[in-house]
Amino acid sequence: MSRYWSDIVHRLTPYVPGEQPALAHPVKLNTNENPYPPSPRVLDAIRRELGDTADALRRYPDPSARKLRETVAAYHGIRADQVFAGNGSDEVLALTFQALLKHDKPLLFPDITYSFYPTYAKLFEVDYRTVPLDDRFAINVDDYAVPNGGILFPNPNAPTGRPLPLAEIERLVASHPDAVTVIDEAYVDFGAESAIGLIDRYPNLLVVQTVSKSRSLAGMRVGFAFGDAALIDALNRVKNSFNSYPLDRLAQAAATAAYEDDAWFRECCAKVIASRERLAAELTALGFEVVPSAANLLFARHERYDAATLASQLREKEIFVRHFNAPRIDQYLRISVGTDAECDVLLDALRGIFSTYVG
């Protein structure tokens, strides 16, 4: 604390990201990174952008990331003016809070969801209410039928991985025409249905995606919003009042190349999905209750073992999973889906912990 701090700094509750351990070979199942490398075309594109002398880096990047947006728009069968590109979807969400979600009526999001949402709400002084998930951690769209200045949740939800059918999302968006509904699709490529196909029909729908998870580019920081051109315009107005160049040249080249290699993307997603199903079955056999997941993560609790203790015992073995000390979910672990080999290391460690437990 310092007398130099502005008022708002005193009131913030900063988001705490998962640990990035300084170890040579951690089994890192705590931040939902992809266990597979990005397409080889990404490396080629970065090399091409740099050339022999990195001369391109003298110049500012394209402030509007036009080529990237055109590539991604063509990929999804929409127009480039329906695409916004930002420095990771976290930044896209931050701009969305300011541009579209700050109104007199409160923003609604689930009680159990991505913990960055309340952080942004405090930073941008957006009034919000949380709407409880049901006891199976499902979103019931009828619970959102209260006056609101916007609705926001991930599909699949975080940190549970539980998906909501597209028909339910359409029902929600159709029944709230006076405010923007934002669907955060950070994990959609691992088995849920995207709402991008609805943006032409619903001018109040914004869909947010990222290359961090399904395209293995968390280190590049690229995210998108898809929606009616007027919504994208609002994001651009805020962006251009804050940072004209959120995406550097290498990030634009890398993300463009990632979208140009659809076969690689599909193969990585299929491998992660297969490993998820296998890991879910093995965890269930070990006595875990696993929430049905359409993401690259599993949310699970054990009938007998305390989650925080398990997380710290795994950590001693250099296996990292995420534990949230929060109401309703403090007995759960969020486990990112790694390679089958990484999942096996985790399962062996759990078997070891359970076999030595004297309780």
Ligand SMILES: *Cc1c(COP(=O)(O)O)cnc(C)c1O
């Ligand atoms: C990972 C994640 C993000 C952030 O992704 P970046 O593009 O890496 O900033 C946003 N929303 C949810 C729900 C996430 O899990």
